[in-house]
Amino acid sequence: MRYLPKSDSERREMLRAIGFDNFEKLFQAIPEAFRLKRPLAVPGPLSEMEIIEYFRGRAAENSRGYTSFLGAGVYHHHRSVVADALLQRGEFLTSYTPYQAEISQGTLQAIFEFQTLMCQLTGQEVANASMYDGSTALTEAVLMAERLTGRQRVLIAHSVHPEYRQVLNTYAKNTGLRVEEFGFSASGQLAIDAVRKAANDEVAAVVVQSPNFFGVLEQIPALAEIARGCGALLVVGITEAVSLGIARPPADADIIAMEAQSFGLPPSYGGPYAGVIATKEKFVRQMPGRLAGQTTDHQGRRGFCLTLATREQHIRREKATSNICTNQALCALAATIHLCLLGKQGLREQAEQNVAKSQFALAQLETIAGVRRAFSGPVFNEFVMEFPRSVKMINAQLLKNKIVGPMALGRFYPELTKRGLVCVTETTTREEITRLVEGIDRALKVPV
Amino acid sequence: MSDKITKAGRHVSQDEGLIFEKSSPGKRGMELPPLDVPPADAAKALGAGYVRAGVEGFPEVSEIEVVRHFTRISTWNYAIDYGMYPLGSCTMKYNPRVNEFVARLEGIADEHPYQPVDLSQGCLRILKTLEDILKEVTGMDAVTLQPAAGAQGELTGLLLIRAYLESQGNPRKKVLIPDSAHGTNPATAVIAGYAVENVKSDANGGIDMARLAEIVNADVAALMITNPNTLGIFERNIGEIAKILHAKGALLYMDGANMNALAGIARPGDFGVDVMHLNLHKTFSTPHGGGGPGAGPVAMKKILGPFMPTPVVIEKEGKLAYDYNRPKSIGRVKAFYGNFGVLVRALAYALAYGPGMRQASEDAVLNANYIRKKLEDVYELPYKLPCMHEVVFSDSRQKKNGVSTMDIAKRLIDYGFHPYTTAFPLIVHGALMIEPTESESKEECDQFIAAMRSIAEESATNPELVKTAPHTTRVGRLDEVTAARKPILRWKP
Numbered sequence: 048m049r050y051l052p053k054s055d056s057e058r059r060e061m062l063r064a065i066g067f068d069n070f071e072k073l074f075q076a077i078p079e080a081f082r083l084k085r086p087l088a089v090p091g092p093l094s095e096m097e098i099i100e101y102f103r104g105r106a107a108e109n110s111r112g113y114t115s116f117l118g119a120g121v122y123h124h125h126r127s128v129v130a131d132a133l134l135q136r137g138e139f140l141t142s143y144t145p146y147q148a149e150i151s152q153g154t155l156q157a158i159f160e161f162q163t164l165m166c167q168l169t170g171q172e173v174a175n176a177s178m179y180d181g182s183t184a185l186t187e188a189v190l191m192a193e194r195l196t197g198r199q200r201v202l203i204a205h206s207v208h209p210e211y212r213q214v215l216n217t218y219a220k221n222t223g224l225r226v227e228e229f230g231f232s233a234s235g236q237l238a239i240d241a242v243r244k245a246a247n248d249e250v251a252a253v254v255v256q257s258p259n260f261f262g263v264l265e266q267i268p269a270l271a272e273i274a275r276g277c278g279a280l281l282v283v284g285i286t287e288a289v290s291l292g293i294a295r296p297p298a299d300a301d302i303i304a305m306e307a308q309s310f311g312l313p314p315s316y317g318g319p320y321a322g323v324i325a326t327k328e329k330f331v332r333q334m335p336g337r338l339a340g341q342t343t344d345h346q347g348r349r350g351f352c353l354t355l356a357t358r359e360q361h362i363r364r365e366k367a368t369s370n371i372c373t374n375q376a377l378c379a380l381a382a383t384i385h386l387c388l389l390g391k392q393g394l395r396e397q398a399e400q401n402v403a404k405s406q407f408a409l410a411q412l413e414t415i416a417g418v419r420r421a422f423s424g425p426v427f428n429e430f431v432m433e434f435p436r437s438v439k440m441i442n443a444q445l446l447k448n449k450i451v452g453p454m455a456l457g458r459f460y461p462e463l464t465k466r467g468l469v470c471v472t473e474t475t476t477r478e479e480i481t482r483l484v485e486g487i488d489r490a491l492k493v494p495v
Numbered sequence: 496m497s498d499k500i501t502k503a504g505r506h507v508s509q510d511e512g513l514i515f516e517k518s519s520p521g522k523r524g525m526e527l528p529p530l531d532v533p534p535a536d537a538a539k540a541l542g543a544g545y546v547r548a549g550v551e552g553f554p555e556v557s558e559i560e561v562v563r564h565f566t567r568i569s570t571w572n573y574a575i576d577y578g579m580y581p582l583g584s585c586t587m588k589y590n591p592r593v594n595e596f597v598a599r600l601e602g603i604a605d606e607h608p609y610q611p612v613d614l615s616q617g618c619l620r621i622l623k624t625l626e627d628i629l630k631e632v633t634g635m636d637a638v639t640l641q642p643a644a645g646a647q648g649e650l651t652g653l654l655l656i657r658a659y660l661e662s663q664g665n666p667r668k669k670v671l672i673p674d675s676a677h678g679t680n681p682a683t684a685v686i687a688g689y690a691v692e693n694v695k696s697d698a699n700g701g702i703d704m705a706r707l708a709e710i711v712n713a714d715v716a717a718l719m720i721t722n723p724n725t726l727g728i729f730e731r732n733i734g735e736i737a738k739i740l741h742a743k744g745a746l747l748y749m750d751g752a753n754m755n756a757l758a759g760i761a762r763p764g765d766f767g768v769d770v771m772h773l774n775l776h777k778t779f780s781t782p783h784g785g786g787g788p789g790a791g792p793v794a795m796k797k798i799l800g801p802f803m804p805t806p807v808v809i810e811k812e813g814k815l816a817y818d819y820n821r822p823k824s825i826g827r828v829k830a831f832y833g834n835f836g837v838l839v840r841a842l843a844y845a846l847a848y849g850p851g852m853r854q855a856s857e858d859a860v861l862n863a864n865y866i867r868k869k870l871e872d873v874y875e876l877p878y879k880l881p882c883m884h885e886v887v888f889s890d891s892r893q894k895k896n897g898v899s900t901m902d903i904a905k906r907l908i909d910y911g912f913h914p915y916t917t918a919f920p921l922i923v924h925g926a927l928m929i930e931p932t933e934s935e936s937k938e939e940c941d942q943f944i945a946a947m948r949s950i951a952e953e954s955a956t957n958p959e960l961v962k963t964a965p966h967t968t969r970v971g972r973l974d975e976v977t978a979a980r981k982p983i984l985r986w987k988p
């Protein structure tokens with residue numbers, strides 16, 4: 048086997064050195080009855096060529112050659128080959144969590160840079176080294192708010208990503224959290240008055256996403272005021288992080304829970320991505336996840352190390368702020384390199400292009416008879432359109448033209464049938480938008 | 496430097512500041528194609544109150560500077576690609592490059608989780624094939640691939656147990672956890688809504704059977720056991736342990752972090768385990784990447800199947816689909832379907848070995864026992880039972896000269912190795928936890944042994960040298976106390 052660096056004679060020599068006369072001896076501690084007496088019934092072994100062939104075969108059964116207008120928490124953005132080449136350096140790829148700081152300075156410095164970039168983007172004071180993804184970051188942000196306030200009532204917008212809400216509910220079930228959902232107004236934004244009425248001294252967190260699942264930006268300052276007014280914390284989720292290149296950062300929120308997939312990570316059928324928690328300095332000791340900090344060695348040289356570990360499971364065990372151990376470090380590194388390449392101007396330009404493309408696509412789609420914009424609130428690169436017939440029927444037609452059309456919202460919001468979520472980014476060309484518009488126009492003319 | 500250092504020499508590494516310190520207005524490392532639609536006035540499109548100015552302090556650097564920056568700082572890391580990385584419990588094995596290649600294929604990396612299932616048959620087939628392999632390797636009936644890492648797998652497993660017990664009328668109150676367990680076990684139990692009762696290990700480092708029989712009662716939901724345990728020792732009473740729990744209606748959870756000793760050798764499903772997680776970033780070779788991403792699939796017996804997270808992959812007449820209609824499900828633990836890209840890599844690993852996984856386990860155990868044999872005369876072996884894939888020494892002999900496990904670990908760096916795991920498991924005072932994995936040749940093991948022997952000698956003859964190590968790194972031991980007291984967690988201009 049090509050991954051195993053031993054010849055049979057070396058194996059025998061090592062076995063002799065141990066003092067064993069046969070290889071079975073190595074497993075003497077396992078009771079006879081529990082030893083597997085047959086080879087595993089699994090496919091393989093495959094050579095490198097066969098492995099590549101196998102996965103090319105699977106790839107061919109997927110969506111190659113289709114133009115996609117899907118977003119909904121996962122975005123097609125340009126990814127630089129530079130970032131991918133750099134993160135595949137063995138020193139990054141094949142190293143462990145940087146517990147041994149002296150030989151992990153590369154990873155540690157990169158985490159420190161990641162934390163800094165996340166703070167700059169979100170307008171917050173501290174950010175951690177990563178969470179599993181946006182959905183668990185949001186959940187952990189709520190648990191953090193629970194610890195900080197000592198309260199258990201959570202007011203969450205119905206327009207937060209449906210799968211994020213599902214994850215929160217799974218975790219909440221056994222921790223005593225009471226999660227209440229609040230609807231949206233005609234703008235697609237959270238119906239603030241209802242939240243204001245519900246706010247009381249039992250509320251741990253007010254939770255929104257911005258841009259929300261409908262692509263609409265929320266009114267963060269007003270929500271921050273409501274939260275502050277009742278002693279609760281405002282948690283803001285962000286699934287489309289590129290929006291921060293142009294949208295006002297939620298600096299007045301207390302905790303940010305962000306998905307960083309948009310920063311150079313492939314959609315990869317749902318993961319791995321990088322979740323981020325960013326917050327105020329005063330809350331740092333209740334933060335989950337790893338943190339890298341700057342310090343010096345005995346000669347006064349600048350260096351970095353993991354710090355404030357007394358929050359974490361390996362020190363605090365059942366009293367830890369979270370059970371997270373392995374995080375998404377390499378994905379956070381990808382985001383770091385990507386953002387360094389993009390830089391201040393590049394991020395701005397990318398965000399502006401996303402706005403321009405979505406404004407263009409929106410206007411073009413509105414020219415189709417019977418098709419209209421569903422919500423009036425400000426959007427970044429995603430928006431909801433209302434169609435005269437089911438989105439499913441439209442999409443069936445679009446697929447014939449190799450277009451993966453709008454996401455049918457009825458799947459998550461039964462009250463929003465005939466509404467589809469459309470996403471365009473800097474990678475969507477004008478020609479593709481035109482094809483979508485023509486395709487929908489044609490689909491609507493197909494007799495039912 | 497000692498002439499005993501045969502693996503490493505000095506080399507020049509480049510100095511490099513923070514990326515922010517290289518920034519100068521107007522530089523950039525990425526350009527976009529010209530906009531092919533009319534530009535939009537953001538303030539008008541979004542409303543002035545929703546728009547920001549440029550991101551304050553964001554770096555402005557060129558492409559070559561970015562390449563050099565990250566290349567330079569990368570060289571300050573040690574890596575498996577350099578040599579043995581004997582972190583016990585972490586299973587730092589070779590990360591095959593073909594796995595990276597296939598995860599990046601067009602048609603794999605670019606797939607969107609919400610695209611129609613008809614256009615995702617390849618992705619679904621990957622998930623299904625990996626599930627089937629993991630079922631066979633663990634001897635279990637069902638697998639969910641959704642958890643993002645081991646700790647989330649633990650949570651999923653305990654939530655399954657809770658849901659099952661609830662369906663029997665009572666979720667029960669506590670989870671038993673041996674004092675040798677990893678910190679994630681107790682941290683997880685609390686999130687699952689259980690109280691933690693620690694179980695002291697017996698003189699051999701295993702479960703104290705008499706004590707276990709005493710404390711398992713109708714309040715106990717489960718025992719979380721690691722097998723082989725964190726001393727690298729197989730719990731020989733595992734069958735009996737399962738019986739004690741089952742007799743009282745409690746379940747047996749296995750932390751599968753140490754499956755690298757067992758794949759193809761023995762199956763938890765055959766020795767009484769009801770539910771377990773795997774760390775694909777350990778046993779199945781997916782790269783640790785400086786701390787993640789991982790994947791923590793959970794394998795379970797039939798009785799827990801109805802409670803699995805949604806969605807579940809199902810097959811009908813050769814077509815794969817998702818089943819969301821599972822009323823007893825614990826719900827979702829993560830958005831979408833798990834860390835798919837990691838699952839792709841794990842499948843590539845499994846396919847490369849096939850049934851030959853057994854040989855990998857055997858080599859891993861061979862390496863650990865070889866190292867144990869060659870070091871047991873100079874380092875104290877607190878638990879003498881045969882070990883599997885890892886061996887745990889203590890620093891008690893070196894401590895007499897004031898040298899601790901951490902000092903020895905730091906000195907190993909000078910010899911060209913990554914340190915082993917220090918100070919874990921907690922039941923060994925001053926633990927040296929060594930897991931070589933199957934990826935090390937005899938030559939690499941021999942060099943490691945020579946280094947460890949030489950450090951044992953130095954600890955006696957020149958303890959100061961060891962206590963002040965490492966001597967060859969860019970930075971010495973860092974002031975962690977100040978780092979925690981006055982945290983600097985971001986760069987500021």
Ligand SMILES: Cc1ncc(COP(=O)(O)O)c(C=O)c1O
Nearest residue numbers: 372373584644645646677679752
């Ligand atoms: C024994 C053991 N259990 C659990 C874990 C946690 O797994 P993860 O880091 O993937 O969350 C680890 C590793 O870190 C471990 O070594």
